Amino acid sequence: EAQVTQNPRYLITVTGKKLTVTCSQNMNHEYMSWYRQDPGLGLRQIYYSMNVEVTDKGDVPEGYKVSRKEKRNFPLILESPSPNQTSLYFCASRGDRGESYEQYFGPGTRLTVT
Amino acid sequence: AQTVTQSQPEMSVQEAETVTLSCTYDTSESDYYLFWYKQPPSRQMILVIRQEAYKQQNATENRFSVNFQKAAKSFSLKISDSQLGDAAMYFCAYSSFQGAQKLVFGQGTRLTINP
Numbered sequence: 001e002a003q004v005t006q007n008p009r010y011l012i013t014v015t016g017k018k019l020t021v022t023c024s025q026n027m028n029h030e031y032m033s034w035y036r037q038d039p040g041l042g043l044r045q046i047y048y049s050m051n052v053e054v055t056d057k058g059d060v061p062e063g064y065k066v067s068r069k070e071k072r073n074f075p076l077i078l079e080s081p082s083p084n085q086t087s088l089y090f091c092a093s094r095g096d097r098g099e100s101y102e103q104y105f106g107p108g109t110r111l112t113v114t
Numbered sequence: 115a116q117t118v119t120q121s122q123p124e125m126s127v128q129e130a131e132t133v134t135l136s137c138t139y140d141t142s143e144s145d146y147y148l149f150w151y152k153q154p155p156s157r158q159m160i161l162v163i164r165q166e167a168y169k170q171q172n173a174t175e176n177r178f179s180v181n182f183q184k185a186a187k188s189f190s191l192k193i194s195d196s197q198l199g200d201a202a203m204y205f206c207a208y209s210s211f212q213g214a215q216k217l218v219f220g221q222g223t224r225l226t227i228n229p
Contacts, residue, residue, distance in 0.1 A: 042221045043205065
């Protein structure tokens with residue numbers, strides 16, 4: 001089954017404690033990205049990757065890091081989480097132009113930073 | 115930069131009736147994609163319908179259809195014969211043809227279905 005997986009689904013942590021949210025896709029997609037969802041703001045892109053070892057900032061990159069060492073994985077790293085990073089996070093992937101730009105989303109990770 | 119605006123934070127409709135969700139966007143590009151995503155309480159993002167800007171014909175998927183007005187930069191979603199399972203948050207989204215093709219989302223509209 002084609003899918004994007006994220007772990008963990010829920011995470012409660014404290015300010016300053018480094019954490020990683022994993023993302024993996026099994027569709028051999030080149031393009032992967034991270035979004036955060038906040039009430040009244042919709043989803044906003046944090047980082048994206050066009051291929052292995054190629055990453056770039058989205059609209060709200062501050063406080064986040066990513067890496068793309070393998071095509072299937074795109075982890076999101078919070079080196080020193082703060083309460084304003086409490087949010088719902090989605091990983092997404094997309095194939096090439098032939099797939100009409102449809103993005104496949106993971107199930108989401110609810111992060112709470114206290 | 116592109117922006118997407120959903121001016122209706124909440125909408126409600128009686129079961130079996132029709133409801134229209136509004137979306138406007140701003141772009142200087144001529145080629146792009148527009149999408150409607152559904153987010154039920156499970157939080158999963160589900161693609162409902164998409165529209166290619168170069169196509170004049172409005173997209174339709176079963177009970178879901180869009181009214182795409184390119185000149186007015188409007189992209190509304192019509193849900194016919196509303197069902198209880200349609201209750202969800204709906205997001206309008208824009209994707210450029212060029213560059214990183216990120217999705218730019220609107221703020222969302224929460225749709226309630228009254229039995």
